[in-house]
Amino acid sequence: MKTLITAVLTLASVHAFALTVDEIVEKANQAAYYAGNDGQADVKMVITDAGGGERIRELRILRLNTGAGTQKFYVYFKAPADVRNQVFMVWKEVEQGKDDSRWLFLPALNLVKPIAPGDKRTSFVGSDFVYEDVSGRALWEDTHELISETDTQYLIKNTPKNPGAVDFSEYTVTIDKQTFLPVKAEYLDKNGKLFRRVEAVKSETVQGRPTVTESRVDDLVRGGHTVNFFSNIRYDIGLNEQLFTERFLRRPPREATK
Amino acid sequence: MSSIRPIGLICLIVSAVAIAADVDLSGFVDSRYGLRTQNDPNKGDKTLEELRLQLSSIWYQDLFTATVRSDFLYDGVAHHHDRVDLESGEGPVDLREANVQFTPVDWADVKVGRQILTWGTGDLLFINDLFPKDWKSFFSGRDEEYLKAPSDALFTSFFPSFASIDLAYTPSLDADRFIDGERFSYWDGTGLTGRDLKTDQPDHWFSHDEFAARIYRTVSTVELAAYGYSGYWKTPQGFDPVSQRNTFPELSVYGTSARGALAGGIARFEGGYYDSRGDRAGTDPFIPDSQIRLLAGYEHEIIKDLTGSAQYYLENTPDAGDNRHVITLRLTQMLMNQNLMLGLFTYWSPDDRDGYLRPKVSYKITDNWKAEVNGNFFFGEDRHTFFGQFADDSNVACAMRYSF
Numbered sequence: 001m002k003t004l005i006t007a008v009l010t011l012a013s014v015h016a017f018a019l020t021v022d023e024i025v026e027k028a029n030q031a032a033y034y035a036g037n038d039g040q041a042d043v044k045m046v047i048t049d050a051g052g053g054e055r056i057r058e059l060r061i062l063r064l065n066t067g068a069g070t071q072k073f074y075v076y077f078k079a080p081a082d083v084r085n086q087v088f089m090v091w092k093e094v095e096q097g098k099d100d101s102r103w104l105f106l107p108a109l110n111l112v113k114p115i116a117p118g119d120k121r122t123s124f125v126g127s128d129f130v131y132e133d134v135s136g137r138a139l140w141e142d143t144h145e146l147i148s149e150t151d152t153q154y155l156i157k158n159t160p161k162n163p164g165a166v167d168f169s170e171y172t173v174t175i176d177k178q179t180f181l182p183v184k185a186e187y188l189d190k191n192g193k194l195f196r197r198v199e200a201v202k203s204e205t206v207q208g209r210p211t212v213t214e215s216r217v218d219d220l221v222r223g224g225h226t227v228n229f230f231s232n233i234r235y236d237i238g239l240n241e242q243l244f245t246e247r248f249l250r251r252p253p254r255e256a257t258k
Numbered sequence: 259m260s261s262i263r264p265i266g267l268i269c270l271i272v273s274a275v276a277i278a279a280d281v282d283l284s285g286f287v288d289s290r291y292g293l294r295t296q297n298d299p300n301k302g303d304k305t306l307e308e309l310r311l312q313l314s315s316i317w318y319q320d321l322f323t324a325t326v327r328s329d330f331l332y333d334g335v336a337h338h339h340d341r342v343d344l345e346s347g348e349g350p351v352d353l354r355e356a357n358v359q360f361t362p363v364d365w366a367d368v369k370v371g372r373q374i375l376t377w378g379t380g381d382l383l384f385i386n387d388l389f390p391k392d393w394k395s396f397f398s399g400r401d402e403e404y405l406k407a408p409s410d411a412l413f414t415s416f417f418p419s420f421a422s423i424d425l426a427y428t429p430s431l432d433a434d435r436f437i438d439g440e441r442f443s444y445w446d447g448t449g450l451t452g453r454d455l456k457t458d459q460p461d462h463w464f465s466h467d468e469f470a471a472r473i474y475r476t477v478s479t480v481e482l483a484a485y486g487y488s489g490y491w492k493t494p495q496g497f498d499p500v501s502q503r504n505t506f507p508e509l510s511v512y513g514t515s516a517r518g519a520l521a522g523g524i525a526r527f528e529g530g531y532y533d534s535r536g537d538r539a540g541t542d543p544f545i546p547d548s549q550i551r552l553l554a555g556y557e558h559e560i561i562k563d564l565t566g567s568a569q570y571y572l573e574n575t576p577d578a579g580d581n582r583h584v585i586t587l588r589l590t591q592m593l594m595n596q597n598l599m600l601g602l603f604t605y606w607s608p609d610d611r612d613g614y615l616r617p618k619v620s621y622k623i624t625d626n627w628k629a630e631v632n633g634n635f636f637f638g639e640d641r642h643t644f645f646g647q648f649a650d651d652s653n654v655a656c657a658m659r660y661s662f
Contacts (some may be wrong), residue, residue: 069443
């Protein structure tokens with residue numbers, strides 16, 4: 001009898017703790033893109049082309065979660081000099097059929113310019129990262145499959161529902177079981193050949209939240225790579241939603257400039 | 259080239275002050291050379307020959323933010339390049355910004371001093387934006403940021419819950435930096451000329467002033483705005499037969515705009531009524547008639563890294579029974595990790611049969627160095643139309659810029 005009870009309890013607990021693939025990708029998405037109610041980080045982006053030439057971008061990102069998966073981003077450029085003090089703002093949508101809204105503020109013209117939604121697989125500021133790497137890819141856009149798991153990691157295969165809209169045929173993501181941070185993503189082209197790899201090189205716990213502090217993307221076809229170094233990371237700083245409006249594009253707030 | 263030395267000295271002083279005050283200092287050195295692509299009997303071959311240093315500094319304080327941005331230049335084409343004229347921007351100094359911004363209460367911002375002001379939805383077309391433009395810079399292939407000339411103004415913004423409101427007060431008319439025969443020849447009413455245009459510009463502080471207002475808010479995802487302006491025509495479109503000088507007649511403008519996402523792109527609409535207060539009856543041949551101006555535009559990414567946009571623009575002059583239609587197209591292609599940019603902007607008017615092509619290629623050699631070649635090609639069947647008069651002014655320019 002005792003054995004039976006133990007067996008039932010064990011089964012029950014196994015069932016209770018085995019996450020479905022949807023739960024895993026949801027938790028990973030939360031860990032990677034939604035930590036805290038809001039957050040800030042300074043990013044130093046080192047873009048290295050195949051010939052070894054380096055270009056550097058420095059920016060401050062402010063992020064606010066605005067409910068139901070939507071978010072607002074305020075990106076303030078500090079370098080290089082020709083884009084200094086420019087601001088890029090995104091109101092991210094996740095619902096099917098809704099496009100993100102994006103604006104650019106050009107200080108020399110005092111011009112707030114809306115940007116046509118465009119391809120999210122386009123390079124972010126000339127780096128090997130694409131817009132989707134920065135703000136996240138909506139979960140409904142792919143079907144997810146748990147390929148394998150070890151004691152420490154899940155391996156998830158993601159297949160786009162609309163393959164014509166993207167530059168890959170599928171990608172696999174390795175997720176850390178402890179932190180739920182995605183640690184590696186590998187993209188296969190239309191012929192099934194690996195062409196792009198994104199990795200979390202370093203991560204730390206910041207205010208109790210697992211956080212990537214260095215990430216790297218490799219363009220395996222052209223040979224270039226980009227490394228992002230994150231610093232000054234803070235969560236729950238109490239950002240006001242007002243900050244993500246035209247007023248503060250024209251007048252960058254202290255949260256962006258300090 | 260004797261003006262290079264003072265530039266160096268000014269640079270040194272400003273840098274020293276900036277370092278001492280621990281403020282953020284940035285800028286660029288830009289050298290630019292432009293040539294006509296055809297002979298102009300009224301002008302020489304050069305349209306640009308300049309070396310420009312821009313220094314920019316922003317001082318963030320708890321109570322205010324102070325901004326100073328100024329250009330120091332050697333200009334081999336300007337007529338008066340030895341004399342500082344902050345109004346026209348001619349001469350060795352072009353002060354772009356010198357202002358203080360502060361937030362007296364939570365729901366208002368104030369910016370006072372020299373500043374660049376911009377609003378409205380048009381792409382290189384302006385209806386309700388009556389802040390000064392610099393057409394000389396625009397037509398000669400300077401960087402696009404120079405299309406906007408500075409205003410000396412008090413700019414106040416209010417943010418009540420129902421909308422945002424901007425009020426701009428300019429105590430003394432800031433006219434456009436218009437084509438006046440300095441760099442380009444133009445149609446003077448009887449023929450093409452390269453002579454200096456003689457004008458009478460209203461310049462009495464607090465009586466020859468300008469007032470501009472905008473109220474805007476976003477409804478769903480559409481940004482709606484209404485505008486008002488009271489001041490003067492920004493280019494000398496009037497004429498005083500007694501003094502034989504061109505004048506800036508009185509003007510009020512009332513308008514509205516809407517801009518929002520549509521079918522994966524951005525759609526915009528703007529309209530304005532130009533109330534030419536000096537000649538409401540439309541009978542005075544020396545004062546421009548009132549007009550209705552409209553534009554509609556759409557921008558969309560055509561394929562990855564290639565964006566296209568088109569605009570339709572109408573200038574309707576009811577008293578003259580006259581319409582001028584203009585169609586603009588813009589294509590922007592980004593290549594090589596967005597370091598190489600190929601751009602084309604075109605204006606074309608089917609009824610005036612004139613137009614203007616602006617091709618541009620720029621390449622960011624490194625984070626600091628950028629090379630650029632651009633063209634400004636004007637054409638027209640008649641020489642008295644807006645773009646047709648500049649057909650002899652078509653030019654190509656090349657530039658090298660170091661940003662720091």
